[in-house]
Amino acid sequence: MTLSLLPFETDRLRLRAFERGDVDAVASYHTLPASQRYGVRHVRYPSDVAEAVGIMRTQVALQRPGDVLAMALERKGDGRLIGQVLLQWSDATAGQAEVRFLIHPAFSGQGYLTEALSAVFDLAFTQFRIHRLMVRCDGRSHHSAKLMQKLGLRLEAHYREHALFQGEWDEELHFAILDREWRPNAKIFELSPRNRVA
Amino acid sequence: MALYPAYPLMTSRLFLRPFTRGDVDAVHSYRGRDDVARYLYDAPLSRDECALAVQRRVSQTGFAEEGDRLVLAVETQADATVVGELSLIWRSAEARQGELGWIFHPDHQGRGYATEATSRLLDLAFHDLDLHRVYARCDARNMPSWRLMERLGMRREAHFREHGLFKGGWDEEFYYAILRREWGAMRQSTRHS
Structure with missing residues (x-):
């Protein structure tokens, strides 16, 4: 699992490793209240962002359980960094992984995350041989929940008031998908007409 | 909050x-079984392992801080038979969370002992320990266990x-x-013990 896969492309995006110059772009979505509410919880000020980007710059391969692959979502058209997807390999023997994502609200609702996550799921299941992939989100993050269902993930858990977050009771959803549930027909290739038997 | 209940409940x-220490054979009679x-x-x-387990439990009788657990023997009043065990772990002080667990001897199942005993421990969890939420886990194939949870009014929050x-x-x-308020409503509508 020491493959270096970045960058790779989807229709409209380039998924690449983070770079030193990304701090401002990352800060533009990371420090927003919405990201604080639902996203990674301790990146509030530009100085925190610089540190977070510093860490993400080193997360370029999955070599052992616990490792994270951090991908910047860059629009092909104008090269603008609009969000991020992180793939964490959490368990080797049971083939478990977790995906976290964040997008600038100005670019949400345009299918970018669907595109990026589909590509990352493909990568997880085919390149990294993940057996089960999970995503956590806040119970009030309706966009995330809808996106997960659109991608075919099952709602596995709905925790109610299981913790306190910023003085409020927290509600958390877990979505998951198994390798055989993700594009179950993906390994069946259409044969060209001249190779068909009948 | 620290809690040292007065026993027996x-x-x-x-x-x-x-x-x-006298409970080792009783514990072995169910913890030694494959089906349990x-x-x-x-x-x-x-x-020997049961003897060690019992030794550990002798002191697991109260809550001083987060992470502490209570492990209690469930004994019939009529003939002083140990029919199983219950545990309550104080998982979070800030969010007032606890985890409930139980193991019962198959020979004594079907008489409502598990429901009766766990109800008493839920009363303790919400009333005496002032918890906000109590959860429990089980293998999806362990039907007696999750049926018990449904009888207690617990909701299935996750299926992994x-x-x-x-x-x-x-x-x-x-x-x-x-949740505490759900248990309160459950207690008002049914009588378990």
């Missing part, structure tokens, strides 16, 4: 009390599929939980 037919161990993390316990390996196969797990 009573229900109409049962005592819930701390373990004593199937869905537990431990393999069936030998008598193949999220880990357990005893040589893929694990499938249920999480059930109940």
